[in-house]
Amino acid sequence: MKILIVEDEKHLNDLLYDYLLDKYNHSEIDQVFDGFEAIRVIDEKTYDLVLLDVMLPNIDGFDICKHLRKNSSTPVIMLSALNDEENQIKGYDLGIDEFIPKPYSPKLVIKKVEAVLARYGIDNDKLLEYGLIKYNIEEHKILVEDEEVSLNKKEWDLFIIFINNKNRVFTRETLLDKVWGYDFTGYDRTVDTHIKRLRQKLNGASGYIKTIFKEGYKFEK
Template sequence: MDALKILMVDDEARMRKLVRDFLSVKGFRVVEAGDGEEALDVFFAQKDIDLVILDVMMPKMNGWQVLKEIRQYSRVPVIMLTARSEESDELQGFDLGADEYISKPFSPKILVARVEAILRRSGTAASDTIEIGGIRIDRGAHEVSVDGKPVELSFKEFELLTYFAENQGQALSREKILNNVWNYDYYGDARTIDTHVKKLRSKLRDKGDYIKTIWGMGYRFTPEHEDKDAKEQKDAKGAAAGRTD
């Protein structure tokens, strides 16, 4: 299997070299770009980029503009790097389709671990699908459909929905979701989950109601047929109790 290719975009040569060195040790191929325009040229010319690490503040074209352009054509995972750590910046990144958001300065080892986690979860076999309550999740193709109609999800929304589907009916705390979906020492606020859940519910249309809020704790994913089964079991128990009285 060929080494996975990562595009590292930053106007600081020192930062590009630091990240490239750490990723290369792990067996990744790294290509570089020093500004937004060069990043798009490399991305569309090579066509086999598996993940993009993208700085926000750059000359010629900033990271938000680059991300917006990439998202018109590709769902490739994108990790945003920024020297700012304001919540509004983070939310803007997620709105535009970013999958991870890391503030500078950061640990290169943690960045590498985030890269590995994203690529590991996106590399599931193409035949591995989940069909539940009218939702079909193709983990290999990274595609979701609702009642046969395709739904466009960001990488992190896809991971969140997959995690919910794999753990249907279970009460999932925000901490547990962070640990399993955001992976490896995620330092973000639990509000990140609520933001993604809100967007996911909207994109799933009426199936968004499957994601139940457990106040003060987290969420439970309960497809329609499970709700019916639970009701039928409850009614059956009630009927049995009535016959024994």
Template sequence: MPKLLIVDDDIHLRKLVLTYAELNGYQCEEAENGLKAIEKINSIQFDIVVLDVMMPELDGFETLGEIRKESQVPVIMLTSRSEEYDKLLGFNLGTDDYVPKPFSPKELMARIGAVLKRSGKKTCDKLIFGEFCISPGSRAVTVGGKALNLPPKEFDLLLYLAQNERLVLSREQLLNKVWGYEYYGDARTVDTHIKSLREHLGDYRKVIQTAWGVGYKFEYE
């Protein structure tokens, strides 16, 4: 489980980010200012840091400068300041991304995942797509924190599609990988399970897309 440090003097914002991050499979720590953040980074190995710019004692830029003296942990900065100079300063100091305030928690989670992916860090044994989380080990699926109870084959089907995100998989490929080479079914078996899976996914049914005449793909938008 990846470790996320949330640094902001606004407790309400910290709790908002923490809530969404934990729903997406992150282990979170909080710091109310830059000094506390540096203390935690010196004692705990984090996978990524979300860092506010406007803070008392040490602002975000000063904190980032101190962090970079000892660590190359990925950092995403939260800022209500959009001046080009500020962004250039942040990138020169070593920030990995900027998220302007006010922000969408869903977008922030997506950016955290993207930064971890670029840095070569795995987001954990879970597959995380915004509010959509698949845990292969526990065979669990949660959407927006709500657990979905999928039949075994529907879970296997969803997992294999998600592991090959955006890749169109033919019905034959899905039969071979999900049901096994010894399964003597036909393509309609896949279609039937896809239909049932979409019903279970409810409002998120569109993550399973049809490639007409070919098969299906998983795409979270």
């Protein structure tokens, strides 16, 4: 399942991301922070659900929804501080599925997400695809060129960080914190060793993990 969060306030975007990942840790969740970027990713990818703020830089949520509805019936949950009746009706007229006023409880958002996904009968268990890779996060399953690959826990954790944050550069220190924890007393080379093993196991997709000189690693086709 693929979910897009469009929210310019980073702390809210990250909060929604964390709650969604906790609930749907088998899903691919993308984050964008402005209207132009939202239009770009919507045109490039197909999502199962979009969480859409209204007040955004460059292009507002209403125009994004209008653009989306030209070619797609993807479920949309609109989030906005513009919670008067007129704006809610405007959203529903554009084809949104739910309108959640700000401030909101993340737990309420998750319940609304559950309801909308159930309404559409969206399947959470299908294999997601990225280039030569197919994967199901809930089942801890990964195939490269249709051959199943076995990863240990640290390799799997690294893969999940990369696949959920494509094109983002991670320093070795950040990866150490995310995978091994803040209390880990090892060295940066621990990351390099596990990245090397992960690359070997990804076979034909090994080149997706790119070394960025003096910065760290990123994941892209």
